[in-house]
Amino acid sequence: MNQGAQTFVLPDFTLQCEVTLPAARLVYQTYGKLRDDRANVILYPTSYGAQHSDIDWLIGRDRILDPTQYFIIIANQFGNGLSTSPSNDEHCGLAEDSFWFTHYDNIRAQERLLHEVFSIHKLALVYGWSMGAQQAYYWGCHYPDKVERIAALCGTAKTTDHNKIFLWSLRSALTADPAWNGHRFEGVPDRGYQAYARIYASWAASQAYYREQPYLQFGYDSLEDYLLRGWEANYRKRDPHDLIAMIDTWLRCNVGETPTFQGDYAKALGTLQAKTLVMPATTDLYFTPDDCAAEAELIKDSTYSPIPSIWGHRAGNPYQNLEDETFIREAVHELLRS
Numbered sequence: 001m002n003q004g005a006q007t008f009v010l011p012d013f014t015l016q017c018e019v020t021l022p023a024a025r026l027v028y029q030t031y032g033k034l035r036d037d038r039a040n041v042i043l044y045p046t047s048y049g050a051q052h053s054d055i056d057w058l059i060g061r062d063r064i065l066d067p068t069q070y071f072i073i074i075a076n077q078f079g080n081g082l083s084t085s086p087s088n089d090e091h092c093g094l095a096e097d098s099f100w101f102t103h104y105d106n107i108r109a110q111e112r113l114l115h116e117v118f119s120i121h122k123l124a125l126v127y128g129w130s131m132g133a134q135q136a137y138y139w140g141c142h143y144p145d146k147v148e149r150i151a152a153l154c155g156t157a158k159t160t161d162h163n164k165i166f167l168w169s170l171r172s173a174l175t176a177d178p179a180w181n182g183h184r185f186e187g188v189p190d191r192g193y194q195a196y197a198r199i200y201a202s203w204a205a206s207q208a209y210y211r212e213q214p215y216l217q218f219g220y221d222s223l224e225d226y227l228l229r230g231w232e233a234n235y236r237k238r239d240p241h242d243l244i245a246m247i248d249t250w251l252r253c254n255v256g257e258t259p260t261f262q263g264d265y266a267k268a269l270g271t272l273q274a275k276t277l278v279m280p281a282t283t284d285l286y287f288t289p290d291d292c293a294a295e296a297e298l299i300k301d302s303t304y305s306p307i308p309s310i311w312g313h314r315a316g317n318p319y320q321n322l323e324d325e326t327f328i329r330e331a332v333h334e335l336l337r338s
Contacts, residue, residue: 005029005052005082008113016102016258021091026109027082028052029074031059032067034118041118042072042125043110045135047317048246049238051082055129057319064329065127070336073118075110077101077131079245083109086241094183094241100248103131103138104258110135111143122146125336126274129153129316130287131246134253140272141255147274151332153307154280154316156287157295158265159253163286169199171247174240185240192240197232206283208310218320269298276302277335279328281315305331 005027013024029052034041042065046055052074058064065072076082078101079092086092093099114120126147128136133155140147141157159167177192179185210223220226235243256265276299280292289306296304309315309324318324 031072034071047130087239205312
């Protein structure tokens with residue numbers, strides 16, 4: 001059962017950057033029915049640029065997450081334009097040295113939502129793709145007794161230096177637009193959106209993907225049409241300030257860089273007790289198989305199962321990609337049966 005989006009307000013919520021928001025807002029959507037024993041809960045945090053309506057396509061009786069069996073909560077991360085973000089809260093700045101959101105902020109807000117609204121104290125699964133996978137790792141490390149399973153698709157617990165270069169290029173492309181005044185955009189960054197979308201598209205899928213051109217099956221008549229309508233148009237739906245805020249969160253992803261672990265990344269992953277499915281894509285350029293395999297070695301109870309796909313990073317969110325969806329669904333259902 002889809003209940004419609006709800007908002008959970010956290011008064012005087014202090015972020016990891018030490019800014020206190022008078023009223024932080026966490027927007028969430030639920031699917032399915034919560035059992036009386038509260039043992040059927042799946043938390044599904046959002047990915048970069050996504051809102052809950054963008055990623056709930058995989059929730060269904062015959063899809064990856066089954067709402068007839070599980071109570072699924074999609075939590076919109078801070079900065080995504082629904083939950084507290086620069087576009088909807090004047091207290092959210094963009095200065096890298098004084099304001100940012102972290103995944104530590106996201107999971108603390110989500111934990112309070114689960115406890116205070118639903119009296120949920122244990123999760124059957126945290127399922128996440130990309131920045132959602134990052135949040136899943138934060139959950140497993142910081143609330144090890146509350147997470148039974150993790151499915152981390154195409155994401156790592158720490159953003160690598162190579163990944164940071166990609167993120168800096170996105171931030172630079174947006175802020176190189178003449179509309180940027182050094183602090184905010186004074187108009188629509190048309191050139192910035194165009195450059196940003198083309199950088200994003202070049203990393204998001206593999207070289208083999210662009211050689212084989214599967215996007216032509218979905219109504220695009222050329223590569224330029226695909227870049228314009230399939231990438232740029234979608235990101236133009238998001239406020240550029242929010243896009244930057246989420247980049248800044250991604251840049252700071254490191255499960256060890258929290259008050260709990262004081263910079264000890266290996267210790268953080270070593271505390272993770274959940275049965276963890278580490279699932280990169282074989283052609284992902286952001287979160288490479290080697291990086292994901294190295295993290296899997298640090299997790300006590302992990303299964304490393306890369307998606308054999310030419311779709312690159314997008315294999316982990318296989319909308320219009322039945323082969324990869326089937327691979328993920330079977331692995332996740334096996335995890336839930338364990």
